[in-house]
Amino acid sequence: MNDDPFAADVTVIGFDGDDTLWHSEDKFASAQEWLVDLLAAYATDADALARLQQIETRNRELYGYGIKGFTLCMIETAIEVSKGDVAVSDVERLLATGREMLARPVELLAGVAETLPLLADSYRLALVTKGDLVNQESKIARSGLAGLFETVTILSEKTSDSYLELFRRLKIEPEQFVMVGNSEASDVWPVIAAQGWAVLVPYPLTSMHETGFSRDLSSPRLRTVACIDELPALVSGAGGS
Numbered sequence: 001m002n003d004d005p006f007a008a009d010v011t012v013i014g015f016d017g018d019d020t021l022w023h024s025e026d027k028f029a030s031a032q033e034w035l036v037d038l039l040a041a042y043a044t045d046a047d048a049l050a051r052l053q054q055i056e057t058r059n060r061e062l063y064g065y066g067i068k069g070f071t072l073c074m075i076e077t078a079i080e081v082s083k084g085d086v087a088v089s090d091v092e093r094l095l096a097t098g099r100e101m102l103a104r105p106v107e108l109l110a111g112v113a114e115t116l117p118l119l120a121d122s123y124r125l126a127l128v129t130k131g132d133l134v135n136q137e138s139k140i141a142r143s144g145l146a147g148l149f150e151t152v153t154i155l156s157e158k159t160s161d162s163y164l165e166l167f168r169r170l171k172i173e174p175e176q177f178v179m180v181g182n183s184e185a186s187d188v189w190p191v192i193a194a195q196g197w198a199v200l201v202p203y204p205l206t207s208m209h210e211t212g213f214s215r216d217l218s219s220p221r222l223r224t225v226a227c228i229d230e231l232p233a234l235v236s237g238a239g240g241s
């Protein structure tokens, strides 16, 4: 243990999945670019994206997060923005884009394959992800990492209450938990509000739904790292040695 009290009592490390362990948002971004190009005759890029975001927000309660809902929202946006003019062949391409996103191979981010087994030697690891259940389960299975996690939790939203429920299930106190993720809104602030610790690993792209939450990052309960391979040195708490 070093002199820095950060995460000193941690025994469980929680990991987000999308854009923390594996790439995800890059494919949403390229699908959005294609949608914007498709609608160029009807709306500016910014307007088309704003409409997509409005439609996703409107449908969130029914669809939740994930690629299937996103695909339906792209189609709805294309119909609305084109005022019903969009070609059936383009709707077919949007559907195909969604299927390709669902079937894409899981590409781990740099440092993940080396660092997680190291941490699993000293800590209990928990995967805490959100989104579509079938797709998340499939990605976890294909990631090759499933065996490293004591528990896998797939949530519809990551709130302080859902983290507190996880602490109860794992029979730990909040200060024994550090969450590692790319999203301030999902992986940082709800955990800190629940009295846990957080490590932010920013991804170059941030989902439209996760932006606008940025706060002062100088919280004593938060560290920001560029790569997940910095974790073993950072988290040298009770679980490590």
Ligand SMILES: [Mg+2]
Residues within 6 Å of the ligand: 016, 017, 018, 019, 020, 181, 182, 183
């Ligand atoms: Mg994420």
